[in-house]
Amino acid sequence: MRFRVRAFLGWATLAAICLLNVPAVFGSDKAELTFGMLLVGPYNDHGWSQAHYEGGRYVEAKLPGSKMIYIDKVNPADRPGLTIPAVVDELVDKGAQLIIGNSDDMKDGMREAASQHPEIHFLHISGDDVLTGNAPPNLSNLMGRMEYGKMIAGFAAGLTTKDGRVAYLGPLINEETRRLAASAYLGARHAWTVVRGMPAETFKFRVSWIGFWFNIPGVTADPSQVARNFFDTGYDVILSGIDTNEALIVANQQRKEGKAVYALPYDFIGSCNSAPEACLGVPYYNWGPDYTRIAKSVINGSWNQAWTWSGPNWEAINDADSSAIGFIIGDALSQANREQLKAFIADLGSGKLNLFTGPLSYQDGSDYLKAGEIATDRQVWYLKQLLQGMEGASK
Numbered sequence: 001m002r003f004r005v006r007a008f009l010g011w012a013t014l015a016a017i018c019l020l021n022v023p024a025v026f027g028s029d030k031a032e033l034t035f036g037m038l039l040v041g042p043y044n045d046h047g048w049s050q051a052h053y054e055g056g057r058y059v060e061a062k063l064p065g066s067k068m069i070y071i072d073k074v075n076p077a078d079r080p081g082l083t084i085p086a087v088v089d090e091l092v093d094k095g096a097q098l099i100i101g102n103s104d105d106m107k108d109g110m111r112e113a114a115s116q117h118p119e120i121h122f123l124h125i126s127g128d129d130v131l132t133g134n135a136p137p138n139l140s141n142l143m144g145r146m147e148y149g150k151m152i153a154g155f156a157a158g159l160t161t162k163d164g165r166v167a168y169l170g171p172l173i174n175e176e177t178r179r180l181a182a183s184a185y186l187g188a189r190h191a192w193t194v195v196r197g198m199p200a201e202t203f204k205f206r207v208s209w210i211g212f213w214f215n216i217p218g219v220t221a222d223p224s225q226v227a228r229n230f231f232d233t234g235y236d237v238i239l240s241g242i243d244t245n246e247a248l249i250v251a252n253q254q255r256k257e258g259k260a261v262y263a264l265p266y267d268f269i270g271s272c273n274s275a276p277e278a279c280l281g282v283p284y285y286n287w288g289p290d291y292t293r294i295a296k297s298v299i300n301g302s303w304n305q306a307w308t309w310s311g312p313n314w315e316a317i318n319d320a321d322s323s324a325i326g327f328i329i330g331d332a333l334s335q336a337n338r339e340q341l342k343a344f345i346a347d348l349g350s351g352k353l354n355l356f357t358g359p360l361s362y363q364d365g366s367d368y369l370k371a372g373e374i375a376t377d378r379q380v381w382y383l384k385q386l387l388q389g390m391e392g393a394s395k
Contacts, residue, residue, distance in 0.1 A: 032065040032066070032067075032299075033063065033065065033066045033067070033097060033098065033295055033298060033299050034066075034067045034068075034069060034094070034095040034096050034097060034098075035056070035059070035066065035067070035068055035069075035096055035097070035098040035099070035100065035295060035298075036068075036069050036070065036071075036088075036091030036092075036094070036096030036098070036099045036100065037052060037053070037056050037068060037069070037070035037071070037099075037100045037102065038070070038071055038074045038084070038087060038088070038091075038099070038100065038101040038102060038103075038106060039052060039053060039070060039071070039072040039073070039074060039102055040073075040074055040075050040102055040103035040105065040106070040213060040243075041072065041073065041075070041213065041214055041243050041244070042072050042073055043070060043072040045214070045243060045244055045268075046244065046245050046265075046268055046270065046271055046274060047214075047242075047243040047244045047245065047265070047266065047267040047268050047271065048102070048213065048243035048266075048267040048268070048285075049072060049102065049243065050267075050268050051267050051268045051269070051284060051285045051286075051287060052100070052102045052125070052285075052287055053070065053072075054268075054269075054287075054288070055285075055286070055287025055288045055290075055291045056068040056070065056100075056287075056291065057288075058287070058288025058289075058291065058292065058320075059288065059291045059292050059295050062288070062292045063292060063295055063296065063299070066295060069091060069094050069095075069096060071087050071090065071091065074087060074101075074103070074106070075103075075105070075212075075213075075216075077212075077216040077219060083109060084101065084106050084108075084109020084110055084112065084113055085109060085112050085113040085116060088109075088110075088113035088116075088117065089113075092117060092120060096120070097120055097121065097298060098120070098121045098122075098123065098294070098295060098298050099113070099117075099120060099121070099122050099123070100122075100123045100124075100125065100291070101122070101123070101124050101125065102125045102126075103125070103126070103213070104125075104126045104127060104174065104176060105213075106124065106127075107124060107127045107129065110122055110124040110127070110139065111124075111129055111134065111135065111136065111139060114135070114136045114138050114139040115136045117138075118136070118137075118138055119138075120138065121138055121140075121298050121303055122138055122139040122140070123139075123140050123141075123142055123294060124139060124140070124141050124142075125141075125142055125143060126141075126143045126176055127141045127143075128141060128307065128381070129141060130305060130306065130307035131307045131381075135305065137305055138305070139305070140294070140305050140306050140307070140308070141306070141307045141308065142290055142294070142308045142310070143308070143309050143310070144285045144286075144287075144309075144310050144311070144324045144325050145309055145310060145311035145312070145324070145325055146180055146183075146283060146285065146325055147179060147180065147183040147356075147380060148183075148283075148311060148312055148325055148348060149283025149284070149312075149325045149326070149327055150180045150181075150183035150184040150187065150239070150241075150283060151183045151184065151186060151187035151348065151355060152187060152281075152283060152327045152341065152344065152345060152348070153184055153187065153239055153264045153266075153280075153281060153282075153283045153327070154166070154183065154184035154185060154186065154187025154188035154189075154190075154191070154239060155187035155188065155190060155191045155340075155341060155344050156187075156191075156264060156280045156281050156329075156330075156333055156337065156341055157184070157187075157188045157191070157237040157239055157262075157264060157280065158187065158188035158189065158190065158191025158192040158195075158196070158203075159191045159195065159196070159333075159337040159340055159341065160236075160237055160262055160280055160332075160333065160334075160337060161188075161192070161236050161237045162236055162260065163202075163234065163236065164192050164198060164202045164203040164204060165204045165206075165234050165235045165236060165237075166188045166203075166204070166205050166206075166235065166237050166238075166239065167205075167206050167207075167208070167230040167235040167237070167238045167239070168181050168184055168185070168205065168206065168207040168208070168238070168239045168241060168392070169208060169210070169223060169226060169227060169230070169238055169239070169240045169241060169242055169246075169247045170207050170208060170209040170210070170241045170242070170392070171209065171210060171211075171212060171213045171214075171241055171242045171243070172209060172210075172211055172212055172213065173209055173393060173394070173395060175381065175382050175383055175384075177209075177241060178383045178384075178385065178386055178394065179380055179381065179383040180241055181207050181241060181386060181390065181392075182383055182386060182387050182390065183355075184239045184241075185205045185386075185387060185389065185390050186355040186356070186387075187344075187355065188203075188205060188239075189203055189205070189389065190344075190355055191340075191344075195340060195344075200389075203389075204235075204391070205389065205390050205391065206230070206235060206390075206391045206392060207386065207390055207391065207392030207393075208221075208226050208229075208230070208392060209221075209392070209393060210222075210223050210226060210242060213242060213243045214242055214243045214244045215242075215244065215246065223242055223244070223246040223247065224246045224249070224250050227246055227247045227250040227251070227263075228250055228254075231250070231251070231254050231259065231261050236259075236260060236261045236262065237261070237262045237263065237264070237280070238250075238251060238261075238262075238263045238264070239263075239264050239266075240263060240264060240265050240266045241266060242266070243266070243267060245265050245271055245274045245275075247263040247264075247265065248263040248264075248265045248271065248272070248274055248275045248278055248279055249274060249275060250263070251263035251275065251278040252274075252275030252277060252278040255277060255278050261278070262278055262279070262280045262332050263275075263278055263279065263280070264279070264280050264281055264282060264283070264330070265279065265282050266282065266283060266284075267282075267284055267285060268282070268284055268285075269282070269284040269286070269326065269328060271284070272328060272330045272331070276330065276331040276332070277331060277332060278332055279330035279331060279332050280329075280330045280332050280333045281327055281328055281329045281330040281333055281341075282327070282328050282330065283325065283326070283327050284325070284326050284327070284328065285324065285325065286320060286323055286324055286325070286326055287324075288320065288321075289320075289321055289322060289323075289324065290308065290310055290324060309377070309381075310324035310325070311324060311325060312324065312325040312326065312349070314345075314348075314349030314350075315349075317345065317349075327345070329341065354374055356369070356374065356375035356379075356380055357369065357372070357373070357374050357375070358370045358371050358372060358373040358374075359371040359373075360387055360388070361387065361388040362384065362385040362386070362387065362388060362394075363385045363386050363387065363388055363390065363394050364385060365388065368383075368385075368387065
């Protein structure tokens with residue numbers, strides 16, 4: 001099925017930048033492939049790393065003869081002294097011909113390892129080395145257009161909040177996390193001001209960063225405590241931007257105490273299952289189709305270096321075989337709000353609605369987009385600050 005990619009101006013031109021041909025390890029007559037996965041968190045974290053792990057299992061199911069090997073908890077807290085080239089060597093020694101690294105923090109290490117193993121294909125998730133020209137010829141980049149998923153999640157939050165107070169539980173601060181938080185803000189603000197007709201000045205959107213993708217005791221802020229602080233100060237919906245489910249768990253605990261609060265987790269299709277009564281929905285990544293396409297290219301010798309930003313299949317946003325970004329509506333979202341949400345998704349998919357349209361300003365008051373200006377891919381990808389109207393640190 002062909003995706004209909006719509007929204008930010010220029011997305012069609014940057015959907016895949018193919019630069020250099022790299023010789024395939026295998027010819028088309030050999031279908032076996034061992035691929036290695038480096039996961040920043042636990043493979044069963046109910047979030048980011050599990051979504052990638054399940055994507056690898058999808059490849060194994062779709063490509064007979066393929067085999068995934070993986071190393072999880074690839075981060076300095078769980079594996080002190082670890083280097084990406086060292087763990088890549090471990091996977092290569094076990095026969096991996098394709099290496100997938102699933103965290104932005106792996107950028108430098110993946111680039112170094114790819115240079116050390118020119119015969120191996122490398123795929124770095126969320127990076128931009130191909131886009132900037134810094135990648136060795138055997139390294140590609142892949143990311144999902146979660147900006148859409150976060151807009152949808154933000155819209156659900158804006159429909160549900162009682163007093164217009166929405167919180168965002170963020171990981172660390174970089175271009176990726178800024179643009180995702182901003183996307184959630186735009187969706188929530190649209191729901192509050194345009195759909196519900198409430199005054200813009202009554203809407204509050206607060207971002208708090210914990211310092212990493214998930215909780216590291218003694219290093220990061222405790223996400224459970226941050227979530228409790230949000231609820232204790234009057235925010236009734238939390239959008240999670242971290243890899244794990246603390247916001248939803250805390251929301252469920254507070255609901256048991258009689259508070260009408262909600263959360264939207266992130267990353268993994270099954271995240272709402274942790275506390276369905278508190279869950280408004282979850283935007284999630286579906287890595288399987290892109291991983292399968294890339295694995296096939298290694299097998300048949302058609303690999304091309306590319307920077308790919310994959311979006312939803314708007315015809316069927318939750319189709320497991322074609323949509324890189326999905327959204328599961330949670331049990332806690334009211335029926336009336338479900339219909340509003342479906343209409344919002346349809347408007348995004350048709351191109352009728354584009355929330356990255358000016359006038360929009362950065363937090364410091366400088367112009368981000370002038371009136372009527374539509375953001376290009378680069379303007380979205382390289383968001384320099386949070387947007388005006390968002391509370392929280394931009395750097």
